[in-house]
Amino acid sequence: MRRTIGWLAAAAVVTLVFGSLYIAFQQSGRRSANVAPAAAAAAQLQLLGTSAPAVPRVELTPDSGVFVIVYGTDDNPETGTATLHGVLPVVPSGVLDTARRSGGDAVTWQPEPGLRMAVIARSSAGKVVVAGRSLAPYEATDTLVMAYLALGWFGCVLVLGAGFAASVLLGQRQRQPGIT
Structure with a gap:
């Protein structure tokens, strides 16, 4: 025995x-997905209040890269580098509220089935800059790591x-x- x-x-x-x-x-892979959006949000925060040049918009897909969206004090998107079905996407208001209250937020956002994004939100002067990227590459790596382990x-x-x-x-x- x-x-x-x-x-x-x-x-x-x-x-x-x-x-x-x-x-x-x-967890390491998921947290690394926040690095580029955090840098993009920080860069966009520095540009708030300036007349930034217009940037072409891309449609959010599992293959899309880093995107940035600026939300006004009314929680409506003002400008951004990505669209969802042709319009600037709207993140849940709780993300914007938390960013305004605590200065920032980091969440996983699923705007629709099959489309998951690592999102960083930072606030300044009542506006909120949201930057994100698709989690698809990280989830594919996660599946591979799980299979090996x-x-x-x-x-x-x-x-x-x-x-x-x-x-x-x-x-x-x-x-x-x-x-x-």
């Missing part, structure tokens, strides 16, 4: 290690299972009379 508990404890430790690795990689975990559990089976078989052979 003690031998079984030892092998089960080893399997639990392996599971915890691989689970912790997955969480660490997933699952394979590694399965391999370790398989080796532990084989070791346990071998120890049980050897233990039975040693208990049989006449076997050395």
Whole structure:
């Protein structure tokens, strides 16, 4: 019985290690998705109040790059570099409220099914600059990391299972009379 508990404890430790690795990689990847939008929001905040040149707009897609949208004091978009179905998209008012109250907010925004964005909101003078980017590349990497870690975990559990089976078989052979 003690031998079984030892092998089960080893399997639990392996599971915890691989689970912790997955969480660490997933969180690291998700947080890195905020880096470019944070830089874009900071740059746009410096331009508030100046007459910035008009920038062509792109449609938000899972492949779209970094976008910036400036919201006025009435929570309506004033200007931006991206559209959703041809119009400037509107983030949830809670994001804008939190940015105004605390100076900033960082959320995952899903404007429609299949379109998830890492969004950074920063406020200045009553306006809120929202910058974001698609999470599709990060989610694809996350899926790949999970597959690799699952394979590694399965391999370790398989080796532990084989070791346990071998120890049980050897233990039975040693208990049989006449076997050395």
